[in-house]
Amino acid sequence: HRKSLNAGFIDKNVPAKVDFYDHVTKGWQNAHPLTPEHARYGQFNILNDSSEIRVKNIVLGLAAQNPAMGTVAQKVSTIYEQAMDSVRRNKLGAQPIQGLLKKIETAPKEKMEDLFLMMHKHYSSPFMGVGPMEDMSNSKAYAMYVGGAGLGLGDRDYYLKKDKRNTEILNAYKKLIVDQMRNAGLSKKDANRVCKNVIKIETLLADSTWTREESRNLPAMNNPRTMTQLKNMYPDFPWDRFFIETMNIPTPDKVIVTELNTVKQGNDLYRTLTDREKKDLYLWQAVRSAAPYLSDNFSDANFEFNKVMSGVSQQRPRWKRSLSATEGVLGEAIGELYVERYFSPESKEYMIGLIENLRTALGKHIINLPWMSDETKLNAIKKLNAFTVKVGYPDKWKDYSTLNIDPEASYYDNMHAAQMWHQDEMLSKWGKPVDKTEWGMTPQTINAYYNPMANEIVFPAGILQAPFFDINASDAENYGGIGVVIGHEMTHGFDDQGCNFDADGNMFNWWTPADSEAFRNMTKGLIAQFDEIEVLPGLHANGQYTLGENIADQGGLRVAYTAFIDSQKKKGVDIKSEEAKIDGFDPLQVFYMNYANLWAQNIREAEIKSLTTGDVHSLGRNRVNVSLRNIAPFFEAF
Numbered sequence: 001h002r003k004s005l006n007a008g009f010i011d012k013n014v015p016a017k018v019d020f021y022d023h024v025t026k027g028w029q030n031a032h033p034l035t036p037e038h039a040r041y042g043q044f045n046i047l048n049d050s051s052e053i054r055v056k057n058i059v060l061g062l063a064a065q066n067p068a069m070g071t072v073a074q075k076v077s078t079i080y081e082q083a084m085d086s087v088r089r090n091k092l093g094a095q096p097i098q099g100l101l102k103k104i105e106t107a108p109k110e111k112m113e114d115l116f117l118m119m120h121k122h123y124s125s126p127f128m129g130v131g132p133m134e135d136m137s138n139s140k141a142y143a144m145y146v147g148g149a150g151l152g153l154g155d156r157d158y159y160l161k162k163d164k165r166n167t168e169i170l171n172a173y174k175k176l177i178v179d180q181m182r183n184a185g186l187s188k189k190d191a192n193r194v195c196k197n198v199i200k201i202e203t204l205l206a207d208s209t210w211t212r213e214e215s216r217n218l219p220a221m222n223n224p225r226t227m228t229q230l231k232n233m234y235p236d237f238p239w240d241r242f243f244i245e246t247m248n249i250p251t252p253d254k255v256i257v258t259e260l261n262t263v264k265q266g267n268d269l270y271r272t273l274t275d276r277e278k279k280d281l282y283l284w285q286a287v288r289s290a291a292p293y294l295s296d297n298f299s300d301a302n303f304e305f306n307k308v309m310s311g312v313s314q315q316r317p318r319w320k321r322s323l324s325a326t327e328g329v330l331g332e333a334i335g336e337l338y339v340e341r342y343f344s345p346e347s348k349e350y351m352i353g354l355i356e357n358l359r360t361a362l363g364k365h366i367i368n369l370p371w372m373s374d375e376t377k378l379n380a381i382k383k384l385n386a387f388t389v390k391v392g393y394p395d396k397w398k399d400y401s402t403l404n405i406d407p408e409a410s411y412y413d414n415m416h417a418a419q420m421w422h423q424d425e426m427l428s429k430w431g432k433p434v435d436k437t438e439w440g441m442t443p444q445t446i447n448a449y450y451n452p453m454a455n456e457i458v459f460p461a462g463i464l465q466a467p468f469f470d471i472n473a474s475d476a477e478n479y480g481g482i483g484v485v486i487g488h489e490m491t492h493g494f495d496d497q498g499c500n501f502d503a504d505g506n507m508f509n510w511w512t513p514a515d516s517e518a519f520r521n522m523t524k525g526l527i528a529q530f531d532e533i534e535v536l537p538g539l540h541a542n543g544q545y546t547l548g549e550n551i552a553d554q555g556g557l558r559v560a561y562t563a564f565i566d567s568q569k570k571k572g573v574d575i576k577s578e579e580a581k582i583d584g585f586d587p588l589q590v591f592y593m594n595y596a597n598l599w600a601q602n603i604r605e606a607e608i609k610s611l612t613t614g615d616v617h618s619l620g621r622n623r624v625n626v627s628l629r630n631i632a633p634f635f636e637a638f
Contacts, residue, residue: 004467004477007583016638021624025600034602036314042601047446072333075405082411083322090295094184096412121246124285127266134453136222139505144255148262159206172308179301197280208265212545221258234267293412311606329418331442332398338444339393343461361562371518379510386503388456393443450492452501457489480591483560491555549617553627588637596624
């Protein structure tokens with residue numbers, strides 16, 4: 001095992017006091033130049049690469065066994081082989097979707113409602129999005145949510161803000177639509193018409209879509225309505241048919257509407273658009289959802305668009321794309337084999353101990369907060385004690401026995417069948433209590449998350465590798481690595497969004513108005529601090545949009561520091577002593593250096609622009625240099 005921190009990467013020419021990020025990571029950046037397939041490349045990518053190789057070995061190993069029809073091994077290897085078989089896909093071209101496109105194109109006026117329902121059942125969410133999820137007010141049960149349809153470009157600004165960058169992206173999107181419709185067999189004239197209508201509709205939807213800042217306001221999304229109210233508010237959608245036929249469930253008594261005005265805009269467009277305009281939207285959505293599973297000219301067009309969006313100049317190798325597709329469908333089946341091979345019981349044990357140390361440390365921090373009232377502190381401690389921690393992998397695995405993957409069918413048909421299977425699985429939960437043992441990520445994922453509705457933090461086996469965590473690395477590295485990440489995720493339960501959910505994960509604001517006010521006043525400084533940062537000439541970071549993540553970084557750094565100090569005391573280690581030094585560095589210096597090391601990356605300008613628009617996290621460099629500016633022990637360590 002290598003240690004998490006490579007002392008050889010430290011750049012003595014950039015003093016820690018001038019630019020701590022470059023001081024720690026400059027050598028890493030030089031050793032990992034960007035390759036054409038990457039918009040950015042960092043520690044997460046390195047773990048991703050090693051995880052990909054592991055998963056590839058698992059998948060190829062399954063295929064080599066010549067598995068029997070119907071086994072998980074057969075399903076995994078069929079999907080992977082079909083994804084790799086470009087010869088067969090190129091021969092088929094757009095053939096697998098021709099029947100669907102014809103069905104959309106030739107639908108008579110009296111079948112337009114059927115068409116809308118069919119699109120929702122199988123392909124996309126035109127004009128509105130509907131689905132079950134934990135009820136914000138009762139996390140033990142599922143509620144039915146109704147929200148906006150979503151936008152092809154993800155963010156409203158691309159349609160509405162007319163600057164150079166947004167115009168460039170909108171033009172690339174228009175080109176994508178025309179190219180894909182041509183690939184699907186439409187004439188140039190028809191492809192241009194589809195494009196014009198799609199852009200018209202999505203721009204009108206964007207106009208009512210929430211801004212990035214507004215979408216942080218969770219209480220504003222909790223709008224319970226009875227079915228009668230819903231039908232009165234949005235009278236043009238065929239609600240009963242929608243639930244009974246599309247979702248295969250009885251019409252619910254009540255729903256939660258997340259964005260009232262966005263759904264109204266969807267309803268009005270559904271009523272006023274011509275059949276031709278609707279069909280064009282459906283044609284595009286059908287082609288777009290199928291494109292990754294058709295011939296190479298479809299994935300090439302997607303890639304051309306990607307180039308503009310993120311600045312990459314080369315597609316990911318086919319085997320990597322094929323693995324992603326296979327994991328998207330059978331992720332937990334692969335995960336089960338992954339943890340068997342690559343995740344030790346000792347690692348799980350160390351992690352559980354580390355997390356408990358962090359829980360204790362966070363409790364200390366809460367009790368000592370000068371601005372929080374005693375009543376709120378009591379609620380916070382109650383919530384902290386109720387935290388559920390999931391490490392490595394789920395206690396029970398998904399059963400894929402009813403998923404049918406047919407080697408004779410086309411790749412597209414198999415992927416569509418798999419997506420339908422996952423959708424049915426989700427809808428089958430309706431009416432049952434929420435299963436708290438479920439995971440929202442596969443074990444091989446290089447990430448972690450906090451789920452406010454379950455009041456749980458989840459750490460998949462994938463991220464539990466160096467530099468985040470290594471059973472053979474020093475405590476300083478592990479607490480400065482995964483310790484800060486855990487502290488970060490825990491902090492989400494206690495910030496301006498976490499305060500909206502209680503110990504059971506129900507939406508109930510447990511702060512007093514005075515606490516909320518005090519907190520809001522303190523965040524102003526953090527917002528201003530990030531707003532000031534120029535990420536590129538003339539482009540500033542967005543302190544309001546990234547606020548939640550910046551707060552969590554502050555929390556993670558502070559809580560992990562306390563937990564580290566306490567863990568060393570418990571072990572009887574004097575961190576100020578000579579023998580405690582690691583490669584000549586004080587343990588506290590190593591703690592902060594490995595934190596910086598987590599965010600080591602190289603990144604393209606186009607990607608910096610994209611992330612500044614669409615990512616709630618600050619850029620890696622600022623998560624180090626700007627966040628550490630507020631941490632007194634960091635200054636003492638250096």
